[in-house]
Amino acid sequence: MTDLSKFKQETSEWLEANCPASMRKPQSRNEGVFGGKKFTFPSDDAKLWFDLMVEKGWTAPQWAKEYGGAGLSSDEAKILNREMERLGCRKPLIGHGLWMLGPALLEYGTEEQKREHLPKIARGEIRWCQGYSEPGSGSDLASLRCKAEDQGDHYLLNGQKSWTSDGDKADWIFCLVRTNDEGPKQEGITFLLFDMETPGITVRPVPLITGESHFCDTFLDNVKVPKDQVVGEVGKGWSVAKALLVHERTMMADIEKNMPKPKYSVDDYAKNYLSMDKNGRLQDGLIRDRLAQHMMRDEAIKLTQKRAFEEGMAGDFDMRVATIFKYIGTEEKTNKDTLITDILGMAGAGWDKENFSADEQTKTHEWMSNKALTIAGGSSEVQLNVISKRALGLPEV
């Protein structure tokens, strides 16, 4: 038996033996485990599963052991991932630390920063939020103005950050600030880490159209941040931010994979909610056409991700293709959400909890909340700019 097939067998046996039955059922919207000081686990099983996986280092399987991971090779991590998918195991831990800051620290962080922060991320001790956007800097992120003044041993921060996701629940923030006003706007940006408990920080949740407030406005008023909390070089934060954005976009293009597996497929909804004619076809010909089109495209997008991977392994991958995933993946996802709510009809437009099933509420909620997918992490229009320039080589506007 090869090492990998042995690993596969052991992994599969361990997961079978240790993953609680309730952690192998599809997860609802509020059951994600984000960790952090303020976090309460949705169930005892979620806590148990989390603890076991942390102990194995399998919350961040590819990170080195000294950083809280398991030091798995990428082949081993793939096997673990596939076995978890096969058995329907939930992700024991999710969030910005694991998906975004972690990979960026591995690339740009000092050894001290890695040893300080990565284990706390992997063990779910610290929950991170992202301080990127500002009221005047959305798609044009590099125009950000949040000011960091050099005070010798520390920076003094003043400004405002928008769309800090779960800013009220996070313990630490990774934040882009301006350390220099001169020269091109991309230069003079610095990538900082700091504790959300630092004096001078005010966090205010912003109610959204869903009725929830996952995003916050974060006000920084004379906030002191020690200089050793800079990631990468001073004034070179844009490179770190861009690397991190790639992780964010990959994560968002892969959003379905990182989300709980839905109970029903789109065609299940059509079959359950709509009438069929005597030949067993949906009576609504337009929905039938849209549904076929969506299913074909959805599959083709997933196949493109697989193709990119396989072509990469074969050394035959056209790197330009990587630029399309965030755009096309999130566009198709929001198309799917709209299609499902259209299929649900009035049941896809309900607000109260009494007259609509939990699933109907979820679908209605997703239709609203997923509108953020084509906006956050670089809007579809920004992605199209990226494709135009990097994949097609079209000139600057």
Place this chain on the structure above:
Amino acid sequence: MPLALNEEQRMLRDTARDFLQNDAPVNLMRQLRDDANEKGYSEELWHKMIEMGWPAVAIPEQFGGLGFGFIGAGAILQEAGKTLANSPFFNTVALGAAAIIHGGNEDQQQSLLPKIAAGELTLALAHEESNHHQSHGIQCQAFIDGKQLTINGNKKFIAEGANADLLIVSLRTAPPSSNNDGITLALIDPSTEGIKINKVNMIDSRNYAHIDFSNVTVSTENIIGERHNSQTLLDKTLDHGRICLAAEMLGGAQAMLDKTVEYLKDREQFGRKIGAFQALQHRAANMFAELEIAKSAVIHALSAIDDNQDLAVVASSAKTLANDCYRLITDEAVQMHGGIGLTDEMDIGFYLKRCRVSIQSLGDSGFHKNRFATLNEF
């Protein structure tokens, strides 16, 4: 099922690319059109393809083939689509050989497949009977009496119909019943008495024909596959054709995207390159994305052929995505080139026309979405 080409397949693709770009540029197609060439392809080009062994790529090795599979054939067709290079390759291999590989008896396979592999035999599938692709509802009739088939009926828009050495004809030989679908496929020599071939000129300047059968008699030995019950074989054959045609279409779409992007970088209006206008950039970027996902659907379907998987769903997806992206890209190519895109001097019109015929061939997107929905029971 692999989605990436292996090393041998990549070599085949790269060789095909170099060869076709050099020996079969769009100008060759233009020349054939200007000369109103009877065949719609260059004999010389076809002979070079035979010398390179292309007709053999998808034929199993035990029949003199090279065993590259349909991924190999698809790679060649994609490259051919880029320069609109026409030849008997598609109809002979993707439709003809597919029917014989999956439906032929041992004698037929032994006698026909090596000839196809050697480039000694070209085939066409005489199936359509109307302006729209249909896989069911064949009306061209044949009566089987002892060892003889007698055929009466009309076939329309048969690609390579006036060129091919042999026709594979779809026939209604019995009313559909619970045991049999009533469909029979037969190999018929187009020079048989009672066959009238009327050449039809289509906008893509390739070879098409309406074929009338009037009391045409052939031996029952010419039947391929099960007598009175070959709808499944026919569908499978058509799916091979749909998938391979989709591959050719991707090549055309790629060529048009590349040409359009090149033009956007070159043409100036309002004092700047028109490619600097975001209104055009975003549309071009979208074309790129659409083409890439269509490629994945097509290579997945080609791979499904080679892995002997069920083809219906993947073929309908591949053809729909290829139809839609080829149309998007050729329409946008014309629009972004402006008036010059409508001149005969530019090649764009050739792609636009080939696209239109390709979309209608073997099922437009409406046909395939309907089929996909039915297969998925909605």
